Amino acid sequence: MTTVGALTACLALAGPLAATAWSAPPPAGWTSVDLGTLGGPRTDATDVNDKGHVVGQSETAGGLRHAFLWRDGVMTDLTPGAWQSAATAINERGEIAGYVQLAEGQPTQAFRWYRGTTTLLPGTEYGSEINERGQVGGTAQPSEEDPWTTSPFVWTSGTLVEVGPVPYPSTWTSSGIVDLNRSGTVLGRTEDFDDREVSYVWRDGTMTRLGEADGRFFATDLSDRGHVVGRASEADRLLSAVLWRDGTAEDLGTLPGDVWASANSVNEHDVVVGWSQGADPTDSGRRAFVWADGYMDPIGVPDGAWSEASEVNDRGQVSGRIGFARPDGTPVQQAFAWVDGTLTPLGTTHRAVAVTDQSGAGHVLSIVYDDGARAILHVPPKRRS
Known part of the structure; x- marks a missing residue:
């Protein structure tokens, strides 16, 4: 899962990447749906399930930003009376x-919504994740006297457990949640x-640091098996794509000719996706990769285009974005799906694109940025029985 906070970082990566003229063919069998808004000009979508139901934040006609559920073509404001x-x-x-x-000037609270009922979670600030057991993960502020100290939490059927503080030497005690898996890790x-x-895994009251104390490990995704991917760097500052499992960090390497890489997502079969890059990002750009069983392979894109892989589901379907230039030289971006070795550009081109989630059924959720931000759900072709 990808959170709203990651979108800014995602867009920031777009600047130095090279682009070459290319015209994308139309997608075969895919449907791209603009989710609309709650009355205002902007919608940011964060998560989609296998039914194609989408959640996020949309601007109202009054200029407020509210939580929404989009289902079967209808966007519903989940908190119509809130600020x-x-x-x-x-x-x-x-x-x-x-x-x-709830009101201007009041602190935020995490909530759980189910079948029209909203449950506020006392002692929390932000709800970020929910697993298949209905556990909510997010960030809490343990002390009102110290507003700069935050800690992840796990809420289970009315019981709140705080994670932290981080116990490692020379490390800030505050931390935030990145992901929550099915077991509550x-x-x-x-x-x-x-x-x-500094990244860590917390399970049943035990916190385990990922990576060495003299290096750094930026974790990006957690599987239900407890395996983690991300990127690591040492004194030379070059980034390595890493898979952490069973207490060991494995350097996944780079694509041939590249010098650094980052892993963005991992599925339950330890298939990892991300990007690999050359020493000069303005010349070589980024290339999306798929790593499995010790081998890293590129996701093929047209010559001159750059690419990044953001998500992979348990079927091995991959989604991400590609960048290239229109015939007039204007740089543009477009979402893609990679299924059974074939890359399909999705929807139309935009100034910038962020792929925020992919469902197990293959839906690709993106936000497109032109004059504003709009949420697009790319619905895959129906599978033949």
Whole structure:
């Protein structure tokens, strides 16, 4: 799952990448649906389940930003009487996690929404994740006297358990949640005093640091098996794509001719996707990769286009974005799906694109940026029985 906070970082990567003229063919069998808005000009979508139900945040006609559920073509405001809110995650049962600010000036609280009933979670700030057991993960502020200290939490059927503080030397005690898996394991992240990333896994009260104390490990995704992917760097500052499993970090390498890489997502079969890059990003750009069983392969794109893989589901279907130039030289981006070795460009081109989630059924969720932000759900062709 990808959170709203990751979108800014995703867009920031677009600047230095090279682009070459290319015209994308129309997608075969896919349907691209603009989810609309709650009356205002902007919609940000964060999560989609296998039924194609989408959650996120949309601007109202009055200029407020509210949590929404989009289902069967209808967008519903989940907090119509609130000041501000956002829905961040949805599971297969339709349970939703998010956060809400009930009135201007009040603090935010995490919430769980299910079948029209909203449950506020006392002692919390932001709800970020919800797993298939209905557990909500997010960020809490343990002490009102210290507003700068935050800690992940796991809420289970009315019981709140806080994760933290981080116990490692020369590391800030505050941290935030990255992911929550089916067993209630938390993937968290903070920084040390030298601004190096520190990632950890918390399970049943035990916290395990990922990577070495003299390096840094930026975790991006957690599988239900407890395996983690991300990127690591040492003194030379070059990035390595890493898979952490069974207490060991495995360097996944790079594509031939490249010098650094980052892993963005992992499925339950330890298939990993991300990007690999050459020494000069303005010349070589990025190339999406798929790693499995010790081998890293590129996702083929037209000559001159760059690519990044963001998501992979348990069927091995991959989604991400490609960048290229229109015939007039204008740089554009487009979402893609990679299924059974074939890359399919999705929808139309835009100034910038962020792929935020992919369902187990293959739906690809994206936000497109032109004059504003709009949410697009790319629905795959129906599978033949």
